[in-house]
Amino acid sequence: EVQLVESGGGLIQPGGSLRLSCEATDFTVSRNYMMWVRQAPGKGLEWVSVIYVGGSTFYADSVKGRFTISRDNSNNTVYLQMNRLRAEDTAVYYCARGLSSPKGYMDVWGKGTTVSVSS
Amino acid sequence: DIQMTQSPSSVSASVGDTVTITCRASQDISSWLAWYQQKAGEAPKLLIHATSSLQNGVPSRFSGSGLGTEFNLSISNLQPEDLATYYCQQANTFPSLFTFGPGTKVDLK
Numbered sequence: 001e002v003q004l005v006e007s008g009g010g011l012i013q014p015g016g017s018l019r020l021s022c023e024a025t026d027f028t029v030s031r032n033y034m035m036w037v038r039q040a041p042g043k044g045l046e047w048v049s050v051i052y053v054g055g056s057t058f059y060a061d062s063v064k065g066r067f068t069i070s071r072d073n074s075n076n077t078v079y080l081q082m083n084r085l086r087a088e089d090t091a092v093y094y095c096a097r098g099l100s101s102p103k104g105y106m107d108v109w110g111k112g113t114t115v116s117v118s119s
Numbered sequence: 120d121i122q123m124t125q126s127p128s129s130v131s132a133s134v135g136d137t138v139t140i141t142c143r144a145s146q147d148i149s150s151w152l153a154w155y156q157q158k159a160g161e162a163p164k165l166l167i168h169a170t171s172s173l174q175n176g177v178p179s180r181f182s183g184s185g186l187g188t189e190f191n192l193s194i195s196n197l198q199p200e201d202l203a204t205y206y207c208q209q210a211n212t213f214p215s216l217f218t219f220g221p222g223t224k225v226d227l228k
Contacts, residue, residue, distance in 0.1 A: 033214075035217070037163075037219075044206060044219060044221045044222045045155075045157075045163060045206055045208075045219040045222075046219065047208075047216070047217040047218065047219065052214060058214065058215040058216065060216075094162055094163070099165070099168060102168065102169050102210075103210070103213055103214070104151060104153075104210025104211075104213035104214075104217065105153040105165060105168040105169075105208070105210055106153075106155075106163075106165060106208075107168075107174065109162040109163055109164070110162060111161075111162055112162055
């Protein structure tokens with residue numbers, strides 16, 4: 001069964017760092033573009049980042065310069081390294097697979113991992 | 120940047136009703152629009168992409184329409200399992216930016 005499982009969330013102090021992981025089952029992350037989307041408590045969805053098959057990456061302005069998306073092909077896992085965390089980064093972080101055609105949409109989602117930034 | 124709005128922000132309807140949600144883009148996005156359903160405590164689920172293409176397994180009571188800056192999601196014969204928040208998402212700025220609408224909550228009257 002095609003599946004995404006996120007991990008790595010937790011409680012972290014402002015200014016701290018956290019690395020989220022997203023492990024894929026039954027498909028290969030290196031052959032798909034992969035995204036991170038977050039949802040603050042009681043709020044809507046916010047796209048965070050994308051990594052493409054060729055390795056190019058893009059970020060939302062709200063996280064540019066602080067977050068880095070990457071992947072490990074051997075582990076079939078996508079990561080989100082989050083540095084200089086702020087209270088407003090508190091959210092459930094979802095990993096999603098990009099739809100192969102047409103492009104630009106997200107067809108498989110994980111259940112999410114929760115990040116809480118607080119002192 | 121392209122801004123997305125949705126109306127209404129919430130709607131109450133009865134089983135069997137038809138519900139229509141509108142999504143508007145701040146500039147022309149052609150047909151680059153998707154709809155997602157998110158039930159309470161769950162991850163979002165892709166319902167429709169490219170304005171009107173139903174994802175595999177999505178009931179035919181869901182339909183999408185529109186072009187340019189105004190789009191609609193219609194749910195006919197509303198069922199209890201359709202209670203959820205619905206989000207639109209533009210993909211016109213692929214590959215560098217994706218934007219969601221603020222969501223529309225559908226609940227039972």
